[in-house]
Amino acid sequence: MTLKQITQLIETIPDFPQQGIQFKDISPLLSNAEAFASAINLLARRVKIKDFDEIIGIDARGFIFGSALAYKLKKGFIMARKEDKLPGELLSQSYSYEYSQAKLTLQKKRITPGKKYLIIDDVLATGSTISAVAQLIGQAGGVCVGAVVFIELPFLKGRKNILSQTKLQREDIIALIRNA
């Protein structure tokens, strides 16, 4: 399936979950076997950063793309989870994103100082979520070498926000679909 056909399966829901938000619903795409497989294959091809150790997926839709991509690229998968979901010693970061506020956590033991991590999420909106995870990786001494998203909403200037809050460079931020 082509990128155009995949893009057509993303539904834009106006005013969800609140007034003014154009919510990108990936459910129709995920339930279509061919579209989901093509999306993962295309994402895998777009990841030119080969030198990384593990993928970190963001709760919850980042897990869908992140775990499939980790399987495909034969990398380990780490969960960045919302508050109260992970056991053990945690690193945590509060942040505001496009339509709400949240706290994300990582298990400290999962991050090895000096190791290289690639973040993945479904949507890049304001960039606060990805910046929060990049900061968590840095707190534990890990190196964030890139961020991959399925959809980028360029009008929210998330890329610029990530560049100002992390050590990532423009080319380290990879989006399969822009302006879905």
Ligand code: AMP
């Ligand atoms: P942000 O931190 O503003 O870049 O927001 C990104 C996070 O919020 C991702 O984990 C997305 O799942 C979710 N998100 C933000 N805006 C949207 C949107 N318009 N449609 C779907 N998900 C969104």
